[in-house]
Structures are given as structure tokens and as C-alpha cells.
Amino acid sequence: GAVVSQHPSRVICKSGTSVKIECRSLDFQATTMFWYRQFPKKSLMLMATSNEGSKATYEQGVEKDKFLINHASLTLSTLTVTSAHPEDSSFYICSARGSRSSYEQYFGPGTRLTVT
Amino acid sequence: DAKTTQPPSMDCAEGRAANLPCNHSTISGNEYVYWYRQIHSQGPQYIIHGLKNNETNEMASLIITEDRKSSTLILPHATLRDTAVYYCIVRVANFNKFYFGSGTKLNVKP
Numbered sequence: 001g002a003v004v005s006q007h008p009s010r011v012i013c014k015s016g017t018s019v020k021i022e023c024r025s026l027d028f029q030a031t032t033m034f035w036y037r038q039f040p041k042k043s044l045m046l047m048a049t050s051n052e053g054s055k056a057t058y059e060q061g062v063e064k065d066k067f068l069i070n071h072a073s074l075t076l077s078t079l080t081v082t083s084a085h086p087e088d089s090s091f092y093i094c095s096a097r098g099s100r101s102s103y104e105q106y107f108g109p110g111t112r113l114t115v116t
Numbered sequence: 117d118a119k120t121t122q123p124p125s126m127d128c129a130e131g132r133a134a135n136l137p138c139n140h141s142t143i144s145g146n147e148y149v150y151w152y153r154q155i156h157s158q159g160p161q162y163i164i165h166g167l168k169n170n171e172t173n174e175m176a177s178l179i180i181t182e183d184r185k186s187s188t189l190i191l192p193h194a195t196l197r198d199t200a201v202y203y204c205i206v207r208v209a210n211f212n213k214f215y216f217g218s219g220t221k222l223n224v225k226p
Contacts, residue, residue, distance in 0.1 A: 108159050
């Protein structure tokens with residue numbers, strides 16, 4: 001199946017700093033990518049949808065200025081958590097939908113963010 | 117918002133079939149049923165999807181009731197590595213977004 005990678009897999013940052021998470025589709029072109037966050041023992045919560053070359057659309061309650069999303073190419077989307085605080089500590093997961101198939105989404109392995 | 121209801125947890129003996137139910141009583145005619153699973157601290161893994169016919173692949177079988185208001189995911193011979201949270205999701209085929217419900221934690225025991 002298609003492969004989606006995320007980098008870094010784990011990151012620890014200090015409160016007030018910004019951190020960037022990359023999501024790459026390795027063997028297909030992803031016209032649309034999605035970002036989720038997941039708190040311990042909770043389900044995945046969709047944060048935003050990013051389409052290549054256009055602005056991301058955010059789910060209700062997600063601060064667009066806090067979570068900056070860029071989808072500059074068909075294989076790369078980035079999520080930047082700006083001015084991170086301890087409550088932003090979470091597991092961030094991206095997924096990608098290829099242009100060939102509308103049926104499946106391929107998920108990355110996730111990034112564990114810890115803000116101290 | 118998630119449109120599915122699943123039991124929070126289930127146990128299954130290793131080697132036996134695991135039958136995971138999902139209720140989606142408000143499903144629309146053009147919505148598919150998808151199943152994903154998430155092993156601890158990993159990204160979700162696609163298992164299977166279907167519209168109205170039963171489906172089978174190398175991982176599992178999907179049984180959808182005739183009225184499409186519920187479905188069952190069957191892992192025919194569960195192994196310890198099948199311990200995970202299983203998510204049932206309904207989605208229109210050409211609509212992008214997946215909304216995850218709370219899922220079922222399957223515990224496969226030796």
C-alpha cells in the first residue's frame with residue numbers, strides 16, 4: 001500500500017517556541033492531506049484539511065493562527081505549532097489522499113509532541 | 117461528527133474469530149463503511165471498506181446488514197498482534213474527511 005511518513009517521530013520543545021512537523025507521501029502524489037491530533041486514550045480528532053496550492057480549511061474550534069498548515073507540493077504538507085504550550089502536547093497524525101483513488105486515506109506513523 | 121457507535125472494548129481468545137460490531141443507523145445511501153485499526157502509538161491502518169455487499173480481503177471480512185444500519189468486522193483467526201483499537205467510519209466515497217468515533221479496543225488474549 002501507499003506510504004506516508006512523518007518527521008520527526010518525537011519532539012520535545014520548550015513552552016513558547018514553535019515546532020514544525022512534516023508529512024510526506026513517499027510513493028504517490030497527495031492532492032489532499034489531513035491533520036489529526038490525538039490525546040492519550042482518546043480518538044483521533046480532525047484538525048484541518050490541506051489541498052496542494054491552496055489554503056487549509058480548519059475544523060470548528062481549531063485555531064488557524066496556532067496551527068499553521070502549508071501544502072506546497074503534492075508530496076509534502078507541514079504543520080507548525082506556534083508558540084507551543086503544554087496543553088498542545090499530543091500525538092499528531094497526518095493522512096493523505098491520492099489523486100487516483102477517492103476511497104482510501106493513508107495515515108502516517110504520527111508525531112509525539114511534548115511541550116515542557 | 118462520527119455517525120457510528122461501537123462497544124468500547126472486547127476480548128477475544130487467540131486463534132478464535134473476533135467479531136466487532138458497529139452501528140450506523142443514520143447511514144445514507146451513498147456512504148461507505150470503512151474499518152481502520154490503530155495499534156498503540158501508531159497511525160491508523162486501513163483494513164477494509166464496503167457499500168452494501170459483504171467484502172473479504174486478506175485481513176478481514178466485512179458483513180453489512182441488508183438495511184445497512186449495522187456491520188460486523190470479522191478477523192477470522194485473531195492473533196496477539198491484532199490487539200488494537202478498531203474504528204468503524206462512514207463516509208461518502210468522494211468526500212474527503214474521516215471523522216473517527218471512539219472505536220473498540222480489542223484485547224486478544226493467549
